[in-house]
Amino acid sequence: MESAKKGKTQSKQPPRHPLDDWLRTDRMPHIWCPGCGIGTAFSACLSAMAATGLPKENFVMVSGIGCSARGAGYANVDSYHTTHGRAIPFATGLKLANPDLNVVVFSGDGDLFAIGGNHFIHAARRNVDLTVVCVNNYNYGMTGGQVAATTPHLAKTTTTPRGNPENPFNIPLLAFAAGAAYVARWTMLHARDLMDSIEEALKKPGFSFIEVLSPCPINYGRRNKEKALDTLHIYQEQTIIKNGAHPAELEGRQDGKIVLGKFWDVAKPSCNELYEKTCRPDFGKDHAA
Amino acid sequence: MKLWRVPLDAGHVKVTRGIVHVIEDRCKGCGYCIEYCPTHILGFSKHYNKKGYHPPQILNPDGCVHCRYCEIICPEFAIYSVEAPKPDTQPEE
Amino acid sequence: MEPAVLTGTHYMTGDEACAEGALAAGCLFFGGYPITPATEVAERMAERLPGVGGVFIQMEDEIAAMASIAGASCAGVKSMTSTSGPGFSLMMENLGLAIVTETPCVVVNVQRAGPSTGLPTQGAQGDMYQARWGSHGHYEIIALAPASAQDIFYQTIRAFNLSEKYRTPVLVMTDEVIGHMSERVVIPRAEEITVFNRPRAKGRKDRFKPFEPGPLGVPPMAIAGEGYNIHVTGLTHDERGYPVMSVDCQREMMARLIGKIQNNLDDIIEVEGYLLDDAEIVLISYGVSARTSRAAADEAREMGCKVGFLRLATVWPFPEKHIRELAQRVKGFITVEINFGQIHREVERAVQGKAPCFLAGHCGGTVISPDAVLDIIRREF
Numbered sequence: 001m002e003s004a005k006k007g008k009t010q011s012k013q014p015p016r017h018p019l020d021d022w023l024r025t026d027r028m029p030h031i032w033c034p035g036c037g038i039g040t041a042f043s044a045c046l047s048a049m050a051a052t053g054l055p056k057e058n059f060v061m062v063s064g065i066g067c068s069a070r071g072a073g074y075a076n077v078d079s080y081h082t083t084h085g086r087a088i089p090f091a092t093g094l095k096l097a098n099p100d101l102n103v104v105v106f107s108g109d110g111d112l113f114a115i116g117g118n119h120f121i122h123a124a125r126r127n128v129d130l131t132v133v134c135v136n137n138y139n140y141g142m143t144g145g146q147v148a149a150t151t152p153h154l155a156k157t158t159t160t161p162r163g164n165p166e167n168p169f170n171i172p173l174l175a176f177a178a179g180a181a182y183v184a185r186w187t188m189l190h191a192r193d194l195m196d197s198i199e200e201a202l203k204k205p206g207f208s209f210i211e212v213l214s215p216c217p218i219n220y221g222r223r224n225k226e227k228a229l230d231t232l233h234i235y236q237e238q239t240i241i242k243n244g245a246h247p248a249e250l251e252g253r254q255d256g257k258i259v260l261g262k263f264w265d266v267a268k269p270s271c272n273e274l275y276e277k278t279c280r281p282d283f284g285k286d287h288a289a
Numbered sequence: 290m291k292l293w294r295v296p297l298d299a300g301h302v303k304v305t306r307g308i309v310h311v312i313e314d315r316c317k318g319c320g321y322c323i324e325y326c327p328t329h330i331l332g333f334s335k336h337y338n339k340k341g342y343h344p345p346q347i348l349n350p351d352g353c354v355h356c357r358y359c360e361i362i363c364p365e366f367a368i369y370s371v372e373a374p375k376p377d378t379q380p381e382e
Numbered sequence: 383m384e385p386a387v388l389t390g391t392h393y394m395t396g397d398e399a400c401a402e403g404a405l406a407a408g409c410l411f412f413g414g415y416p417i418t419p420a421t422e423v424a425e426r427m428a429e430r431l432p433g434v435g436g437v438f439i440q441m442e443d444e445i446a447a448m449a450s451i452a453g454a455s456c457a458g459v460k461s462m463t464s465t466s467g468p469g470f471s472l473m474m475e476n477l478g479l480a481i482v483t484e485t486p487c488v489v490v491n492v493q494r495a496g497p498s499t500g501l502p503t504q505g506a507q508g509d510m511y512q513a514r515w516g517s518h519g520h521y522e523i524i525a526l527a528p529a530s531a532q533d534i535f536y537q538t539i540r541a542f543n544l545s546e547k548y549r550t551p552v553l554v555m556t557d558e559v560i561g562h563m564s565e566r567v568v569i570p571r572a573e574e575i576t577v578f579n580r581p582r583a584k585g586r587k588d589r590f591k592p593f594e595p596g597p598l599g600v601p602p603m604a605i606a607g608e609g610y611n612i613h614v615t616g617l618t619h620d621e622r623g624y625p626v627m628s629v630d631c632q633r634e635m636m637a638r639l640i641g642k643i644q645n646n647l648d649d650i651i652e653v654e655g656y657l658l659d660d661a662e663i664v665l666i667s668y669g670v671s672a673r674t675s676r677a678a679a680d681e682a683r684e685m686g687c688k689v690g691f692l693r694l695a696t697v698w699p700f701p702e703k704h705i706r707e708l709a710q711r712v713k714g715f716i717t718v719e720i721n722f723g724q725i726h727r728e729v730e731r732a733v734q735g736k737a738p739c740f741l742a743g744h745c746g747g748t749v750i751s752p753d754a755v756l757d758i759i760r761r762e763f
């Protein structure tokens with residue numbers, strides 16, 4: 001019998017993590033800083049992909065540019081690390097060209113909602129069959145911690161040294177208003193809910209969006225007096241799960257709490273389906289593109 | 290099989306036990322697994338891994354309930370738990 | 383199913399002929415954004431693609447259009463977009479992505495007079511340097527310049543074939559005049575059209591390296607969903623496709639990306655000579671200006687001047703060798719183009735002072751008249 005002795009952690013076999021099949025293990029350890037939450041969000045995403053039971057070769061991961069967007073580089077599936085903000089239109093091309101692919105977009109808040117905001121709303125409007133996972137760390141981690149479209153009012157970043165004068169997006173509301181079929185928000189601490197949510201989203205046709213709050217201790221945390229564990233404690237103590245809450249009610253905090261949950265989940269025909277029906281009704285399913 | 294009476298050792302077998310593995314060189318010492326293990330059986334080890342971090346060690350192996358939370362919270366794919374064979378059940382053959 | 387190849391004799395605009403060329407080459411995905419004078423390419427594709435089993439999508443902007451065609455190509459489908467100056471500017475970053483990730487696709491630029499919004503409905507050839515250097519970093523690019531509706535049909539097919547063969551985006555640099563001009567276009571039978579498809583990955587999936595060069599320096603391409611688990615990134619990468627942030631890796635990657643074009647110039651470059659055998663003065667031009675040059679050469683011959691003409695059907699990579707050879711034996715060159723001297727500079731560079739070089743060019747908005755060329759001949763020779 002294998003046994004873990006006190007103080008010793010190694011068994012004889014080189015240990016194999018349950019997600020190793022889904023990971024480019026030859027690229028581990030990854031570049032994310034100690035305490036960065038991206039790894040946890042990414043792990044939940046891979047677990048969810050595995051849990052769907054769908055064929056692995058049909059999964060494609062697409063990322064833009066940023067710390068979070070390095071995700072594509074670590075997923076052991078066909079993976080595309082594109083340009084800043086453009087993961088969604090790239091993924092749209094992939095999905096429309098081959099509807100059999102399960103396309104996951106894994107990227108950051110800056111990537112998806114600042115430079116890529118226009119693409120996000122249009123993909124949601126078209127209901128492109130994508131699962132978009134946004135790691136929201138309230139700032140631009142990769143470039144050293146500048147203000148983002150998600151940075152809370154008055155928070156400090158390198159480009160808001162006096163505090164952020166602007167207000168952030170309520171991104172679930174944005175996704176909902178633009179036409180997404182599925183909208184949820186979790187934190188990386190709620191890893192199990194997050195996993196279940198991503199799995200549900202992956203199985204669902206149409207545009208699914210999951211926001212994951214995640215610590216960036218190095219750039220955001222440091223300037224806002226939050227150590228990595230402090231951020232996790234906030235996620236634990238200052239959140240409340242309200243499935244079905246209307247996205248318009250998620251602005252800022254409610255009774256001092258950040259609202260989490262699955263906010264929206266409706267069935268509606270995806271972009272591919274609508275194209276087939278409208279533009280090539282006679283074409284059938286056995287097509288090249 | 291439907292039981293017509295609750296076995297005397299029900300409480301004992303119901304608790305799944307886990308064996309925790311650490312892939313030490315992947316660990317970056319964030320301490321999330323240690324902080325959020327529900328049974329508080331993990332702690333930092335004294336030694337350093339290749340990257341210069343203290344990976345977690347298992348302070349009380351028998352206390353692991355195989356909830357796998359350490360596995361899913363770890364940002365580094367550095368820790369996981371496998372279900373321990375049930376001590377009280379014999380192999381069928 | 384409708385036929386992809388509309389065999390027969392047609393009367394159509396350059397933009398329409400461009401779309402037909404794309405379909406004949408096997409294009410099944412168009413991601414675009416409307417802009418004069420390129421809109422008709424998109425409209426034709428929107429009409430035709432569903433019937434041949436393809437997908438047309440009007441994206442939210444040209445950045446998205448370019449990204450979408452790169453994505454579609456990675457899914458194994460021949461893809462294209464069309465635009466004009468302002469949209470071409472927006473495509474530049476993702477054009478670079480397609481270059482460095484070796485993603486075949488075709489970008490048509492129906493040029494209009496710039497800068498900025500310029501003269502939206504009037505032709506020019508001012509984007510030739512942008513075509514060469516518009517995306518950041520140093521790279522090689524293939525750009526073709528059709529001179530008639532018939533030629534745009536042919537050059538669009540060639541653009542797809544080169545993009546597939548060399549796994550690189552290819553630009554079709556046409557202009558408003560060619561795009562909007564209706565002309566006779568003869569479309570041959572499908573069997574008579576040579577269509578090239580990208581080299582594809584084969585062999586063991588666990589050992590496949592997506593950027594290991596094959597013949598011609600071009601890596602066979604794995605398509606998303608085939609099970610090769612490839613990684614593709616715009617970062618400097620090694621043969622596995624993994625990012626490596628080192629000068630050595632950059633050097634190796636760049637050498638191959640540049641090499642696959644530079645080592646195959648004879649295959650990529652197409653030029654057309656006219657009355658060159660005894661020519662003393664050579665007109666160099668491309669696109670609509672080639673028509674000016676041909677007329678000017680004819681008129682000059684009538685005047686008794688030995689004028690010949692070299693049309694650059696491939697503008698980038700620049701047909702330097704052809705011009706260098708001519709420079710050994712002719713008295714001078716005149717580059718005819720609708721700008722203030724873009725290709726003219728390249729000609730000067732190739733000629734290396736061996737003969738005088740002149741420019742018949744202007745600000746854009748109209749074609750260059752043969753008289754402008756003849757004036758230079760009279761004045762300078």
Ligand SMILES: Cc1ncc(C[n+]2csc(CCOP(=O)(O)OP(=O)(O)O)c2C)c(N)n1
Nearest residue numbers: 065066067068084108109110111140141142
């Ligand atoms: C066109 C362009 N502009 C700017 C950059 C620089 N840049 C790289 S990542 C990034 C921000 C990333 O922020 P986010 O998407 O939130 O990702 P994070 O690093 O926080 O995970 C920026 C501005 C770039 N790569 N490309």
Ligand code: SF4
Nearest residue numbers: 032033036067141216
């Ligand atoms: S900079 Fe921030 S977001 Fe980026 S890896 Fe480090 S902690 Fe994570």
Ligand code: SF4
Nearest residue numbers: 326353354356357359
């Ligand atoms: S599996 Fe659960 S109980 Fe066991 S070490 Fe991990 S977190 Fe603790």
Ligand code: SF4
Nearest residue numbers: 316317319320322363
């Ligand atoms: S959560 Fe992972 S990285 Fe953090 S201390 Fe535990 S094993 Fe190490």
Ligand SMILES: [Mg+2]
Nearest residue numbers: 108109139141
């Ligand atoms: Mg961010």
